[in-house]
Each structure stands twice: as structure tokens, then as C-alpha cells.
Amino acid sequence: MESSSPQVSVLDAGGQYCHLIARKVRELGVYAEVRASETPAAELADRKALIISGGPASVYEEASPKVDPAVFSCGPAVLGICYGFQLMVFNLGGEVERGERGEYGMATLAVMDPGELLVSGEQQVWMSHRDTVSAIPAGFRLMARTDTCAFAAVGDAARRLYGVQFHPEVVHTRHGAGILKNFLFEVAGCTKDWDPKNRVPLIEQQIRETVGNRKVFFFVSGGVDSTVAYTLCLRSLGPDRVRGVYVDSGLMREGETDFVRDVFQSMGASGFSVESQEPIFLAALQGVCDPEQKRHIIGEKFVEVQERILAGLHGEDWILGQGTIYPDTIESGGSAKADVIKTHHNRVAGIQRLIAGGRIVEPLTSFYKDEVREIGAELGLPAELLGRHPFPGPGLAIRCICSTAEGYVENTPDGWLIPIHTVGVQGDSRTYNPMIAIEGRPIPGSGLHHQATVLINRLTGINRVVASIASICPLETLRVFAASLTPDRLARLRRADAIVRRMAEESGFDREVWQFPVVLIPVGQGKRRDAVVLRPIHSVDGMTAQSVPMTEALLSRISGELMKVHGVSAVFYDLTNKPPATIEWE
Numbered sequence: 001m002e003s004s005s006p007q008v009s010v011l012d013a014g015g016q017y018c019h020l021i022a023r024k025v026r027e028l029g030v031y032a033e034v035r036a037s038e039t040p041a042a043e044l045a046d047r048k049a050l051i052i053s054g055g056p057a058s059v060y061e062e063a064s065p066k067v068d069p070a071v072f073s074c075g076p077a078v079l080g081i082c083y084g085f086q087l088m089v090f091n092l093g094g095e096v097e098r099g100e101r102g103e104y105g106m107a108t109l110a111v112m113d114p115g116e117l118l119v120s121g122e123q124q125v126w127m128s129h130r131d132t133v134s135a136i137p138a139g140f141r142l143m144a145r146t147d148t149c150a151f152a153a154v155g156d157a158a159r160r161l162y163g164v165q166f167h168p169e170v171v172h173t174r175h176g177a178g179i180l181k182n183f184l185f186e187v188a189g190c191t192k193d194w195d196p197k198n199r200v201p202l203i204e205q206q207i208r209e210t211v212g213n214r215k216v217f218f219f220v221s222g223g224v225d226s227t228v229a230y231t232l233c234l235r236s237l238g239p240d241r242v243r244g245v246y247v248d249s250g251l252m253r254e255g256e257t258d259f260v261r262d263v264f265q266s267m268g269a270s271g272f273s274v275e276s277q278e279p280i281f282l283a284a285l286q287g288v289c290d291p292e293q294k295r296h297i298i299g300e301k302f303v304e305v306q307e308r309i310l311a312g313l314h315g316e317d318w319i320l321g322q323g324t325i326y327p328d329t330i331e332s333g334g335s336a337k338a339d340v341i342k343t344h345h346n347r348v349a350g351i352q353r354l355i356a357g358g359r360i361v362e363p364l365t366s367f368y369k370d371e372v373r374e375i376g377a378e379l380g381l382p383a384e385l386l387g388r389h390p391f392p393g394p395g396l397a398i399r400c401i402c403s404t405a406e407g408y409v410e411n412t413p414d415g416w417l418i419p420i421h422t423v424g425v426q427g428d429s430r431t432y433n434p435m436i437a438i439e440g441r442p443i444p445g446s447g448l449h450h451q452a453t454v455l456i457n458r459l460t461g462i463n464r465v466v467a468s469i470a471s472i473c474p475l476e477t478l479r480v481f482a483a484s485l486t487p488d489r490l491a492r493l494r495r496a497d498a499i500v501r502r503m504a505e506e507s508g509f510d511r512e513v514w515q516f517p518v519v520l521i522p523v524g525q526g527k528r529r530d531a532v533v534l535r536p537i538h539s540v541d542g543m544t545a546q547s548v549p550m551t552e553a554l555l556s557r558i559s560g561e562l563m564k565v566h567g568v569s570a571v572f573y574d575l576t577n578k579p580p581a582t583i584e585w586e
Helices: 018-027 083-091 176-187 199-211 224-237 256-266 278-285 291-311 326-331 349-356 369-378 448-458 487-507 552-562
Strands: 008-012 032-036 049-052 077-081 095-097 103-111 123-129 132-135 141-145 153-156 161-164 215-219 242-248 272-276 318-321 410-412 415-426 429-439 464-471 518-521 530-534 568-574
Touching: 008 018, 018 032, 018 176, 049 083, 049 176, 077 083, 077 176, 083 095, 083 132, 083 161, 103 448, 161 176, 199 224, 199 369, 215 224, 215 291, 224 242, 224 318, 224 369, 242 256, 242 291, 256 272, 278 291, 415 464, 429 448, 448 464, 464 530, 464 552, 487 518, 487 530, 487 552, 552 568
Parallel strands: 008 032, 008 049, 049 077, 077 161, 215 242, 215 318, 242 272, 429 464, 530 568
Antiparallel strands: 095 132, 103 123, 103 141, 141 153, 153 161, 410 415, 415 429, 464 568, 518 530
């Protein structure tokens, strides 16, 4: 149960992981709320612990998030994470150095003085920052460093103030949960007051309160999120008050529509139907290359389809149901100070108007993908569905990369510069940059992923590194073609995706990864004007991700089959973690 006065407040400085911090605290049995970073210290004095989140700003920017300086002396123990650490140092007389390149992804933490906070020994941590602390305030001691970060963890035990430059809240920080546990119980003296069980009855009650006497209309994709949300509404409201529609936008994978139809028939969903709307979506996307514009168009077209269907349901009061989860919200700039990384199709202007008008129910907006799967298991949904890899709402549109400009691949001292721009997240900010291709086979033990991380941290203006796996010609003779979202390119991507999914399933590799996007880029030569990029990653909640290597045998088989696809010139392998690159390319 939530206590009447929370023991822990997470101060939101605009970080992509702010809400994740609160979730991790609650998983340790302590209720945590999220408050604005500027919350007056007087309102926080009765807390046992404060955690200041990361964020995309620099402490030297006039409009950057601030904290009340009194929070560092009003009583609670304080942990600053990333930007929150820099903010603590800046307020207490230390120095923060402006960063030009930054540090992203995995780093090795060398612990000199674990004290009451850290876990002893050398360990993997996750970094995402530009600025760095260059001098710590009086009273603080150095606790840990990395090769590129002199002050990776510091502390002042007397005042119970601690700061870490890395992110203990993400799954890829090996001992992150232990660090948070030490801070809560050893440093701050918190006691357990929260039980994360029994979520389903609480969610169902919230659905009934939100919907009232109205009915709910769902766009369902057959993915985990929308199916779990739909099922929760069915349980809460009954089948007569919930309708599900699957819209075939022409942007779906091979066999997807048949799969979704079978899933909902097996669930006994009587209010379910399929709407074929491919011409409408493809016409609206014709000639569009900008990824944000793609996402906005797709989202608005879904709203138009919904309004058209609901217009035919005379005399009924309907609202829209969505399977939005927390990463969708935060990447769309859902926190007051968070940067927009990419606008998810369920956060476009038309949807925001429905939200403002109280005409949307979203049962899962406080949860992450792994939690949604747990809720689905509690609801009795089939493992075949719950184990599916995530698939983006905009479908293949954001995996079919387009370009308005043409140019050649450039051979540089660091690799081949490919002038195709993709979306990244660096220092909690959105980036839109070209990529570098390097030679090598991304197999276990090759060191290629480490090489990619080093390159990203050293080079400016790059947010993604790929390995060249196969090509019809030397890379420097490939060129980027002007290309848009056409039926031919979508069919090519759909075929490539089906090949990869089949071979990953047959080999068991699909069970070793969290998601395996397959991307098409307009890079080639002659009549073979597209290349395929493989993007297998491991994640838990989608907030961070690690590129996963593949065995040589499977890599050779997959690339060999892909090179037979009509129009494909080359195969690449995305080596980049999140951060600095988002999981999807757009």
C-alpha cells in the first residue's frame, strides 16, 4: 500500500529515466513519487530520501532545470544521478565541465571507496552524458571512476549526499539495484511500505472510474500492449462495452493480419473486426521522408479512421482505448522537461486533443514492457502472444528509411561515412545524425561492439555504428539514392523481415533477444538500390538496449538469403547500444 506521506521523492529534471527511477524504488518495497525538480525544500523536508534524475540540459544553461538549494540541507538523504549529480555539485561549489562529445553506453566502473553506497569491485555501468564533473565540493570524497570519467561516484557521508554520473536505475548497470538498495536502506533509513502485487484489480477499478457509463473503442495491433489493455477493459466493462478494430494500414509484416485475427478469435472477442485501409495510409505517406512527419501522419490517419467508424455508431457515447506504455510517453516528451526523442503515433495532435477532452482510457501508461507482460500472464493471455517481440505502431514505415538527398558513401579514417540520418538519444537529447560503417563480423568475442562504443564516444555528429556484412561491391562505390515510401520498397522490406524472422525462430536466436528490427536503407548501386540492416538487441523495459552479437553460421545464412532478395545491394549489422541510438531507426 502507498503510504500517506511518501518516504521518497524523485525530482524530475527532464531525464528519459525519471519514472524508471521511481519504479525501481517501488520494486525494492518503498513507495516513491515523482515531483518537479523545483519543488520547494519545505515541501520535501519530511522525506527520508530525495533522488534527482538525469536530464538533457547543462547546468550552465539559463533555462535548465533547477532545484531549491535547501534540499541539500533540509534533512533527507540525497542521491543525484547524471544531470542530478552535476546539479548537486554545481549548487555546492564544485565545478562542471561542458562536454563536446560525451559518453554513451557501457563503461567499466573502478570502485576505490564503496562506502555505504556502492558495491565493491570492477563492474559494468551505463552512461549517457555530455557535461562532466571536473571538481567536487568540499566535504565530498571520490568513490569511483571510469577510464573517461574522473568523478563517476562521489559522496559526503556526514551530510548524506551522494552523486553518480552513471544510471543505476537501468538494467545494464550490473549492480544498479544494489546501489539503490544501499541508498534507500543503509543511507536514508527507509522502511518497506509498498507491495507491487495485486495490480490488476487496481487497474480495473481505474478503468471503470475513467470510462464511467461510456463504451470503449480500441485499435488493436495484435501486439502485447494493445492486447493486454484491450483484455483489461473487457474484464472491467464486459464485452458489450468494448469494441476492437484491427486496421490493416499496409505497413504490417508478412502474415500479421491473419495472426491477429486468429488471436482475437481464440480469445472469444465478439466485438472485434478487421478494417483494410492500406490505400489511405500509403497515399498520405507518399513522398514523405522526415521520420517525425511519418509518425504524425500515421497517428492522425488512425484518428480519422476511428472517427469515421464511430460516426456510424449512432446514439452511443464512445471513447478511445489505447495500449500506450510508459516509454511511449516519455520518448514523446511526456515529462515536463524531457526532450522529444520521437513522437509515438499514439501521442500525435489528434490524440492529445482526445486526452485533453477526457475521451481516452490508457490502462498501461505507468508500466514498462516487462511489467505489461507480467500483467498479461496474470490475465491468462497465451504465452505465444506475450512472448512476441515488440513491433512499432507505425509499422514498417519507420523501418523503411527514406531520403530526399543523394550522395556517395565516403571512406574516412574511422570507417565508411553513410549519409543516411537516423534518430538517436544522446545525453537525454534527440539527435538526428549519419552513421559510420566498419569492417568485421559481429560474432561473440569479436570486440566489434566495444569498437563501436569507442567510436561513438570519440566522434561528433555520429549516433550509430554498423558493421558491413555483405555487399555487391566495395563500400566506397555504394551511393545513397533519393527514395520514398513506395509499395515496392515496403514489399522488399516485408520479404527481408520475413526471412530474418523465420531463420531467427528456426535457430532459436529470437529467444536470445528482446527485439530484432530489420531496416531498409536506400543505399546501393545500379538497379539494386536498397540495403538491409539487422538490429538485434537485448532489453528489459525498452529504456536502454544492448546490441547482441550473432554466431558466424547464422549470420552467414541470414545474409546469404537477404542478398538474394530483389533490389538488395548489401547487408549491415547495427552495433549501437541505446543510448546513443534508439532501438528503432526512426
